[in-house]
Structures are given as C-alpha cells and as structure tokens.
Amino acid sequence: MSCSNRNMINPFLVAYDTDEEMRFIKEAQEGSKPALERLIKLHQRFIYNVALRLARNAEDAADLTQEGLIKMVTRLSQFQGKSSFRTWLYRIVFNHFIQSQGNKRRLETASFEELGDFLENAHASEDMSVEEQVIYSDLIDDTRNKCMSGMLLCMDRQQRIIFILGAIFNMKSTVAAPLLEISPENFRKQLSRARADLFQFMGNKCGLVNPANPCRCHKKTMGFIKEGKVEPTQRKFMPEALETIRSVSPQINDELDQLMEDNYMSFFKAQNYEKHEVANEIVQSLLFNSEIKTLFNLN
Numbered sequence: 291m292s293c294s295n296r297n298m299i300n301p302f303l304v305a306y307d308t309d310e311e312m313r314f315i316k317e318a319q320e321g322s323k324p325a326l327e328r329l330i331k332l333h334q335r336f337i338y339n340v341a342l343r344l345a346r347n348a349e350d351a352a353d354l355t356q357e358g359l360i361k362m363v364t365r366l367s368q369f370q371g372k373s374s375f376r377t378w379l380y381r382i383v384f385n386h387f388i389q390s391q392g393n394k395r396r397l398e399t400a401s402f403e404e405l406g407d408f409l410e411n412a413h414a415s416e417d418m419s420v421e422e423q424v425i426y427s428d429l430i431d432d433t434r435n436k437c438m439s440g441m442l443l444c445m446d447r448q449q450r451i452i453f454i455l456g457a458i459f460n461m462k463s464t465v466a467a468p469l470l471e472i473s474p475e476n477f478r479k480q481l482s483r484a485r486a487d488l489f490q491f492m493g494n495k496c497g498l499v500n501p502a503n504p505c506r507c508h509k510k511t512m513g514f515i516k517e518g519k520v521e522p523t524q525r526k527f528m529p530e531a532l533e534t535i536r537s538v539s540p541q542i543n544d545e546l547d548q549l550m551e552d553n554y555m556s557f558f559k560a561q562n563y564e565k566h567e568v569a570n571e572i573v574q575s576l577l578f579n580s581e582i583k584t585l586f587n588l589n
Contacts, residue, residue: 300538301336301376358383371556380469388447400443402491409495411507413513423508433511449484456481458558460539489554503520533563
C-alpha cells in the first residue's frame, strides 16, 4: 500500500514506499505544502502514541508531538538522505521528548512509593456489584489505563521511553538504540532495569498481576464516580477502540518476552492505539505558521 494514502500505523512494522517518501521530502524541501503535509501525517500517529505514554495526558502528548514535528520541519533542509528518514526523524523527536524543558509538569517523574500508597489506600472500601462492573466496564478500563500510565510516570524520562519503545512496542535494540543515540547493549541493560523496577512494583501492588494484592480497578472507579471525578454518562462518549498496541506491534518470539507479555505487559498492550485527529491540528498549526511558511517558502 502506498504511504501517501494512509496514516502510518507503526513505521517499524509495516512496509512502505521509501521512494515515495523521498519524493515527499524533496518536494517539501522545495516548498510544497501538500508534500510537507503528507510527510507530517505519515509519521505523526506513531509519534503521538509514544508521546501519549510518556506524558501525563492527551493534551500534553499532542503538545509534545507538535513540538517534535516542528523540529523535524525546521531541520528538514538538513536531511540529505544518507540514512533512513525514519531514524533521522525519530532521533530528533525522541531526544526532544527526553530533553524537553517546556512545561516540566507534563514529563515530571512521580514516585513508585506515592503510587503504591494510593493503590493500597484510596477507595479501598468501595465496591461494585457484578452487574455494575458490566455497566461501567469502559470506565473501569479507563481507570486501569490511567493506572498503567501512572506507573510509567514513576520512571525517569529516558528509562520511560526505552520501556515504551522496547517493551510496549517490541522494538529491537538494534533499531531503537540509534534513535536515542546509545548502544544496543546499553539499551538492553536499561530496558532490563526498567522492566525489573516496574514488574516488582506491579507484583507487590497490582491486583491484576497478583490477586493477593488488595487493589481493584473497579473499586477505584466507583470511588472516582462518588467523588465526581468520573461521570457515568461519559461512557457513551468514549471513543471506540479500533486498534490496540498489541495489534500494531511486532510479534513476540522470545520465550522470556512472551512470559512477560502474559504476566505483565498484556495490560499495557491492551491499551488503545489512538487514532486521534492530532494530525489535522498539527498540520494546521504548522503549515499556517508564518515563520515556517517563510522558512520553506511554502506554496
């Protein structure tokens, strides 16, 4: 399938026409707004889904995605085709994610200890009937996803993005390491450490992993409903889950990785692979930015 007529799902999983991509790059460098728009839309979805697991919420993830793509656009004239455009682009974007100084709150590190206290104590006495759990299943899933995101925020930025790329999206170290300008061995060591820290926490606190732990997603959800933080009527407005991370990630072959998938990673990979229309928002804000139009002499 041609890369010009669909948004990229996972650029390291699906094949696409690199010759056509190079044509977009050349035309964009020469001032073609349609070519630059296609280039942005080709890569924005994967970037946004990585940012969504790195940041605190969808708004922050959209901001990070836009900032990363602005860096791509403003540096596009420097790309000479000596390496893969994907590697060049994601190196710029993911290093921006790690080093970003704007709005520090969105990337700040939380604490496993604080999150553990919350899981043990918040809304521990609440409960839901089996019927209520069926009625509010989408809200319970949303609570679980927010908890998974909260766990990721307990890692530092680099550890977090290494875990997102290596464990959640199953990216091989030989592919992911160059994006962060570290060696594959270093990537594997940091990924192993991140997994150990997260899985130890989940084993001690998460009721999904270990039924002996008291935390239950439906209890937290009921507590949020009673506090007014979650409105049951929101359920009907929740977007339909068209794809999950698991459906767009490379297949697991290693036995240890498969064991981790079964016991721990399945909850992360069951999360939606978002088809948020951030692309159109980014395209509008980028292509109609006066400085960028001047820089590229866009037509």
